[in-house]
Amino acid sequence: MLSSGTVFVLVVSVLVRSTVSLDTANVTSQSRSGRALSLFEVVKFKNDACNPGGSSGRMGTCYTVDECSRRSGSPSGTCANGFGVCCIMSLSCGGSSSDNCTYLTESMSPGSVMECQYEICKCAPDVCRIRLDFLQHTLVGPVIGTTESGIEDSGNAIGDCITDTFSVKNPRAKSPPDICGFNNGQHMIYDMASPCSSLDFVLGGGGQARNWDIKVTQYKCGEEDVAGPLGCLQYFSNPMGRISSYNFPTTSTTVDENTTHLSRQTYSMCIRREAGMCAICYIPAIIPLVEAADDQASFGLNKGEDAAVDTECRDDYIQIPFGETVDAIEGGPGIQLFCGRAFNVDTAATVPASVCSSHLPFQIHYVTTQNEVDKGKNNEMINFPGGIVGFSLDYRQVPC
Known part of the structure; x- marks a missing residue:
């Protein structure tokens, strides 16, 4: 009582x-x-x-x-x-999460042969986008090419992820391309239609250690300002920054002869337009000194020895809608596709220069095929820079 x-x-x-x-x-x-x-x-x-x-x-x-x-x-x-x-929240291999923020962290010793799968499920029915921030993401790289080697009969394999692979299985929506190699600091965003998707690592042995530390963030429909528009695999929200293809050595200040882009890549990269900005300009992040003839700029796609544009870009290229020189923004019809060995609107150029666009929204589209040309004068591994490099571009937005 x-x-x-x-x-x-x-x-x-x-x-x-x-x-x-x-x-x-x-x-x-x-x-x-x-x-x-x-x-x-x-x-x-x-x-x-x-x-x-x-x-x-x-x-x-x-x-x-x-x-x-x-x-x-x-x-x-x-x-x-x-x-x-x-x-x-942290997941180990085989784990599942429906939390808004989750970390996937593993370190694998050399020689590892295994599959590691994670299930990522929506934390709410109105989730539309999943962002993967690769705090660390180092796997065995693709079959590499060597610029100036003149190797023939190996183009079918160059750029292929045949030992290790990271893939996203995304039912009822487009899945990102498979990647491998060095991708620390990169990110990937995909549209989420089904209740769950899976992130899969396949490791195929070899003498290299692997590690990954991935932050998984979920965004609801209508949060495009922070998650990017639907369909954009990468999204950059700063008025200036750097965009690089997967497996590009982003921590290096030089581009060596073995730098090799991944094959079978098709995706879009979007940049949020800042208030008061009406155009955007891109230029290779690494441009070697003239006297260092064997150094490569951080742009090289497809065959040819100089800059190439539009109809010359049939296999590997980046698309910058209505690209023009910095002095001719809004001054002409512009160029759509860029490839070759020099990033330039001038097809006679052998050195890179800024390419600008006032087309909205600010966006780049990137395409690589499954093969590299390795025959005759169009061999992508002859002459610096090579056509197997990929790209790393600095961008800046231009005020109105």
Whole structure:
């Protein structure tokens, strides 16, 4: 029996997945003296992304302690005014996640032969885009070519991922191209139509260690300003930056003779237009000194020794709608396709130059076929720069 002077206050923390803000609801009862006593406090908060701070830089999702434990997450710091914990979600091979922010982290020793699959499911029915940030993404690279080697009868394999492969299985929507090699710092975004998709690694042995650390973020329909328009495999939100093909050595200041782009690539890269900007210009990020004749610029696609455009670009190319020189923005019909050994609108040029476009939206489309030309004067591995390089371009937006 309770004495008349004893008061019990029961506080219940309840997790709800809803769009309401943090609030409390009181359920009251009357004491013997007629006073209203608070018996329950129901705490409601969103399962939003949270930043626990610290040196790891990892983001989490706000859950209760129990919910974080049930999801096999790691609590790190608090959220929701202390009612929740910032839960860091990490998957190992074979794992599945329906959280807004998840990390996929593995390190594999040389000689590994295995398959590693992750299942990524929508955290809400109205999720439209999945972004993969490759904090680390190093696999065995493709079959490489060697510029100036003049090798023939090997073009069918160059650029192919035949040892290791990373692929996205994306039912009812377009899947990204398969990739391999060095992709640290790159990213990939795909449209999500089915409830779940899978991310698959296939490792085929060899003497190289592999590692990956991938941040998976989900975006709802209507969040194109941060996730990019539908259909854009990469999205860049800064007024200036750098765009590189997959397997390009982005940490190097030179382009060596073995730099090789991946085959079978078809995708679009989009840049958010800043307010007050009316055009965008691109130029190779690496341009060697004239006296260093054997160094390569960070652009080389397809056959030919000089710049090539439009009808000359039948196999590997990038498309910049209505590309023009920096002095002729909006001054002419423009060029659509760019390839060859020099990035330039002038087909007689042997050195790179800026290519600009005022066409909206700001976008590049990239295509490589399954084979490299390795015969005669059109051999893509003869003369610097080689036609097997791929690209790394710096861009800047131009004010109106």
